[in-house]
Amino acid sequence: MADPLKGWGCIEPFLLFLLLETLWGARAGQIRYSVLEELDKGSFVGNIAKDLGLEPQELAERGVRIVSRGRTQLFALNPQSGSLVTADRIDREELCAQSTPCLVSFNIFVENNMKMYGVEIEIIDINDNFPRFRDEEVKVKVNENAATGTRLVLPFARDADVNVNSLQSYQLSRNMHFSLEEKSGADGQKYPELVLERPLDREKVAVHDLLLTALDGGDPILSSTMHIRVMVLDANDNAPLFTRSEYRVSVPENIPVGTRLLTLTATDPDEGINGELTYSFRNEEDKISETFKLDSNLGEISTLQPLDYEESRFYLMEVVAQDGGALLASAKVLITVQDVNDNVPEVILTSLASSISEDCPPGTIIALFSVHDGDSGENGEILCSIPRNLPFKLEKSVDNYYHLLTTKALDREEISDYNITVTVIDCGNPPLSTESHISLNVADINDNPPIFPHTSYSTYVLENNPRGLSILSVTAHDPDSGNNAKVTYSLAEDTFQGMPLSSYVSINSNTGILYALGSFDYEQVKDLQLWVMARDSGDPPLSSNMSLSLFVLDQNDNAPEILYPSIPTDGSTGVELAPRSAEPGYLVTKVVAVDRDSGQNAWLSYRLLKVSEPGLFAVGLHTGEVRTARALLDRDALKQSLVVAVQDHGQPPLSATVTLTVAVADSIPDVLADLGSIRTPGNPDDSDLTLYLVVAVAAVSCVFLAFVIVLLALRLRRWHASRLLQASGGGLVGVPASHFVGVDGVRAFLQTYSQEVSLTADSRGSHAIFPQPNYADTLISQESCGKSESFLVSENVNEEVGVVKVYGSQILECVVCNGRPALFIFRI
Secondary structure (H helix, E strand, O other), X not given: OOOOOOOHHHOOHHHHHHHHOOEEOOOOOOEEEEEEOOOOOOOEEEOHHHHOOOOOOHHHHOOEEEEOOOOOOOEEEEOOOOEEEEOOOOOHHHHHOOOOOEEEEEEEEEOOOOEEEEEEEEEEOOOOOOOEOOOOEEXXXXXXXXXXXXXXXXXXXXXXXXXXXXXXEEEEOOOOOEEEEEEEOOOOOEEEEEXXXXXXXXXXXXXXXXXXXXXXXXOOOOEEEEEEEEEEEOOOOOOOEEOOOEEEEEEEOOOOOOOEEEEOOXXXXXXXXXXXXXEEEOOOOHHHHHHEEEOOOOOEEEEOOOOOOOOOOEEEEEEEEEOOOOOEXXXXXXXXXXXXXXXXXXXEEEEEOOEEEOOOOOOOEEEEEEEEOOOOHHHHOEEEEOOOOOOEEEEEOOOOEEEEEEOOOOOOOOOOEEEEEEEEEEOOOOOOEEEEEEEEEEEOOOOOOOEOOOOEEXXXXXXXXXXXXXXXXXXXXXXXXXXXXXXXXXXXXXEXXXXXXXXXXXXXXXXOEEEEOOOOOOOOOOEEEEEEEEEEOOXXXXXXXXXXXXXXXXXXXXXXXXXXXOOOOOOOOOEEEEOOOOOOOOEEEEOEEEOOOOHHHHOEEEEEEEEOOOOOEEEOOOOOEEEEOOOOOOOXXXXXXXXXEEEEOOOOOOEEEEEEEEEEOOOHHHHHHOHHHHOOOOOHHHHHHHHHHHHHHHHHHHHHHHHHHHHHHHHHHOHHHHHHHHHHHHHHOOOOHHHOOOHHHHHHHHHHOOOEEEOOOOOOXXXXXXXXXXXXXXXXXXXXHOOOOOOOOOOOOOOOEEEEEOOOOOEEEEEXXXXXXXXXXXXX
């Protein structure tokens, strides 16, 4: 056998140039090349970089690659030279069989601009295949009485090459009885036949051995041989005969395996073994014998495996009917396969951007894919679509390639992921479709600030809270993701009462929990106004503010504070005056107290905790007014001691007490006469002042006596007027003495001189408060005797109040309420 590549050096230079020349097709700017088959791996095909208008080094930089569908890659790109080369040896016969021209199509994809270029390469045949007979030896039977010119059909040879390299002729070895003739079929195949040239005599030669040679037209010429044994038989004068010379049948490709397609019928009038017919394929291809089955007795043709229109659209075969006497007849059989819509369209993804920024402009390319349907005609026509409610569209590229593009701006906060369903449907009946899902992630940008659920919050905390108490947790939501959604919290810088707010409270920057840095005191801080800032970690960062009002709730942590009567700091006890003629309900004095707390913690109630004479006095539960509960009797002691408790309504309640001393007397002389019974223990260091004190008390008593005389005169003059004013004076009943200006000054003055006059607004009378009996011993000193003070009554005294002015050592002013003296002011 000759080397199939031998003789390459004889090819003319212009023929090599023609075979390796690269051509640009006129259709749609497609790149065309041609290359010989069986070249070594890496053989040059064409300068693809030049044809794409690129430099060789730009192939890798621009992501240029070959895209082919469902086929072994036959070509490759050489990034150093920028040329298209073979990826392996190429066998034209394996790719295209007998089809001419043999074209291989694929696409060149440029990644950076997502452009596709079509490339078509023609594979040029070389004489690398021998003509081949199916069998190396064949037996042919012929009747000895066969007439001259009888034709015997021989198996033909096949050559995988095409054109001039294919089978061209047959040669028969030299002999005396047979010659060789060739017939060309409609498919271009050459069929050899033996022609009987001389009569046969079986008794002389029973077997004729011949050699048939098949030759192609390549350079060099390749050939193969087959041994023919011609068996001479006894006479059989009738050959079989088919009812038709050609049988045609058309079947759909989806018929079940084993289906009977057609039945061939031949007849032979001979009898016996010469009339028994057997059917067989002649010169069948392997593909025929693998696909169809012929019943040798019945002539029925059935399928052995499924038919596929896309693999082969028709099958052409020859069936021979031979009798027992070696006579035969042949008939052509053409089986046409009808296409049915049995191939589902497919989607092949070429390039995909799995993530895209939400600020990408409309028209951004997301993916490139191709669609294919193995059917033909309407069954192979494809429609491609995506859901209309998505911000994407399809745009057709070259061949069956499509671009998936955006149609409008994307918002990751609205939709962060898209599952795009690409639906491909053919036009068959019924139509077939397939779906391909493209997942797209929308990358976040920092376009949303953190948002609080409310623009302002209010929260409360009890005073006296422990340090580090968690007050409130605030949360801001950022619809972005990753660092763009990571929120930190802080407090705006501000001051309260001259101190920065950061000294009162702090906030955890990660959790948003507000903590108290110290213990709040409601009496000092009742509320704080804060601004909480939430800032994300994006670039640049975005932030928002929220107003927070922190209110401190009161606790009962302050006991009531008694304002009146005030507790003396020198050990003395205040004295209130109650005349023996006082009627029940007479206002003796009023206890005035306050509580620095608020709410019910500051609601005060008054009660008598201890009295020296039970039932004689009563105190108002809410007013603190001390009144007589019954008329005073002569047997009642001059000095009455009352302990008043003031209690708030907190939990637990807190209280304070004050001790009142009430002097019971109708007149000042009576008071003076009994002063000895209400003296306080003296200081031993002041015993040497007793004489001076007695003189001072006597002087004061004389002044008071003069005052009483004047007062009685005034009362007699204005008795009638006081009766008229009594009705209108009810508005002053119950008004505490602390409401009149000058009371504290009078008390201070009287304490200096060992006696005190207290003002009441009650219409029934006034009273004087005297010190205890021994208090006079401590009042007068050389320093106090040198003082001279005058006290005036405020001009805003009620209209019912009258004023009498006396100069010298007498009464300076006398405030009269309802005709009774209520306040006395002296100048000594």
